[in-house]
Amino acid sequence: MSYKSNFFIKLTHWEYWPTWLVYSPVLFYFFLLSLRARSPFFFTLANPDMEMGGLYNCSKYRQLKKLPENLIPKTVFLQSGASLDTALKALETQNIDFPIIAKPDRGERGTAVKLIRDGSQLGLYLQESKSDVLLQEFIQSSFEAGVFYYRLPSENSGKIPSIVLKDFLTVIGDGKSNLKDLVNEILRGRLVSKGLFKDGRLNPEEVLAFGEEKLLEPIGNHNRGTKFLDGSHLANPELIRFFDKTSHQLGTFFYGRVDLKAPSMEDFIQGKGIKILEINGVNAEPAHIYDPNAKLFDGIKKLLKHWGIIYQISRENKHLASSTGSIKEALDHYNRWRKIKKIA
Numbered sequence: 001m002s003y004k005s006n007f008f009i010k011l012t013h014w015e016y017w018p019t020w021l022v023y024s025p026v027l028f029y030f031f032l033l034s035l036r037a038r039s040p041f042f043f044t045l046a047n048p049d050m051e052m053g054g055l056y057n058c059s060k061y062r063q064l065k066k067l068p069e070n071l072i073p074k075t076v077f078l079q080s081g082a083s084l085d086t087a088l089k090a091l092e093t094q095n096i097d098f099p100i101i102a103k104p105d106r107g108e109r110g111t112a113v114k115l116i117r118d119g120s121q122l123g124l125y126l127q128e129s130k131s132d133v134l135l136q137e138f139i140q141s142s143f144e145a146g147v148f149y150y151r152l153p154s155e156n157s158g159k160i161p162s163i164v165l166k167d168f169l170t171v172i173g174d175g176k177s178n179l180k181d182l183v184n185e186i187l188r189g190r191l192v193s194k195g196l197f198k199d200g201r202l203n204p205e206e207v208l209a210f211g212e213e214k215l216l217e218p219i220g221n222h223n224r225g226t227k228f229l230d231g232s233h234l235a236n237p238e239l240i241r242f243f244d245k246t247s248h249q250l251g252t253f254f255y256g257r258v259d260l261k262a263p264s265m266e267d268f269i270q271g272k273g274i275k276i277l278e279i280n281g282v283n284a285e286p287a288h289i290y291d292p293n294a295k296l297f298d299g300i301k302k303l304l305k306h307w308g309i310i311y312q313i314s315r316e317n318k319h320l321a322s323s324t325g326s327i328k329e330a331l332d333h334y335n336r337w338r339k340i341k342k343i344a
Contacts, residue, residue: 009187014299015222015290016191022296026303033311045314047281049252054281057106061134063279066250072276076135077105084123087135096137101219105132108283110221139261139275142168143268144220145231148286149243150255150309153316157244160235162257162286162302165265169196169217169225173208180204183216192217192225220259222290230288234269242271250279254313257284282310 010016034040044053051058061077076090091100102125103113112129115138116122126133144166151158169189171182179202183189189196196216197204208214220226247253259278262268286306289299 006191009191013187013292014296015228015292015294022300023303025300026307029304029307033307037311037314042314043282043310045317046255046310047253048317049250050281052281054256054279055283056108058281059105059132060103060278061105061132063250063253064276067246067276068249071246071274073101073136073139075137078126078133078135080130080132082126082133084119084126087122087126088119091135096135099138101134101136101138103134103136104129105134107131110219110224113219113221115218136277138218139277141261141263143264144168144259144261144277145268146257146259146287147239147243148257148284148288149247150306150313151244151247152313153254157240158247158254160240160243161232161306162288163231163234164287164290165229165231166220167227167229168215168220169227170213170215171208173210173212173214175210176207178204179206179208179214182208188225188227189216192223195224222287227292228287228290230291230294232288234265236269238271239269242274246276252317253279253281254317255284255310256281257287 014022034042041052043055047053050063061075064072064075074094074096076087076094076096078087078090091097098119099115099117100122101113102116102122104111107113114121114125116125116135122135146162146164146166147160148162148164149158149160169186169192171179171186171189173182177185180193180197183193183196196202202216217225222228243258246258257280258276259280260268261275261277263273267273286302288294289302
C-alpha cells in the first residue's frame, strides 16, 4: 500500500474518518441521554426557535435575518426556480457585485456552496439548483473562523469552549512544477485534487512563478481542503460579550457554532468588523478537534461533553415547549434534505 494513496492518508489521519465511525461512542451516550429525557428528540429544546434544534436542514436565511444588517453579508433569498433575471435584479437592488457566494438555504457541510464570478455562472447554478438559494456578497478577507458558543438558559452570559481557525488550501509556486503537482504535494490537497480541477476553474498545467501564491479553494470547509486549526486560546471576555449579545438577538439560541469572517485576527479578538456567514445549531461540532495535531480520544471526549451540554440546556428549556420534536417532523426534514442536489 502506497503511503501516498488517499486511503492511507485517511486511515492515518482520523480527521478524515467517516462521521459514523468517529461518532460511534457518541451514539451510545446519546441513547443514554434519550432514556433520561424520555425522548430521542430532547435536543430540539436546545434551540427551540430552530427547526429540530438545528440538527440539520435548517433555513440559514431564517436565522441570519434576525441579526442586525451590519453583522451579516448582504444577502438575497431566492425561491426555488427563480430566473437569472430575477436574481440579477435582486443583486442590483442590494448593491451586491460579483463575485458572490451562492449556497442552498438548506444544506450541510458545504454542499453546493460556490463562488460565482459572473452572470453566466450564476445562470448555470440556478438551473442546476433544486432548492431555495442564498446569494451573498463575497467578503474579501482571508480570516475565517468558527466560534462555538453555548449559554445555559438560567444564565445571562455564555462560554466559548472552541474556536476553529480556517487555513485555506493554497500553493506556492517553484517556477517549475505545474499546479496539479503542487496540489498533490499537499496531503489534504491530494484528497480534493479531483474536485479542484473538475469544473475547469483551475488549469492543472499552469506553472506558478517562484514564490507566487495561489488560493485554490475559497470555501472554508474541511472536506474541500481547508485545514482546521485550534484557536480556542483566543477566547476572551470581549468575544464572549459579543456572542452573548448575538445569542439574545437570535432569540432562543443557546448552543451552536457561528461561522464568520473578520478583517483580521486582531479585529476578531476584539469583536470588531465581524460578519456572520452562517449559524449552526445542535449539529455543530467543536471543530477545533479536527486540528491535525489533535488526538482522537480527546476529540471524542469533547463530543461527549458537548452532548452533555445539549442535554443540560434542553432540560432547562423544557418549559418552553409542550413536547419535543417528532418522528414525522424528522422524516419531513430528511426528505427535504434529500431533494437538495449537489452542484459539483
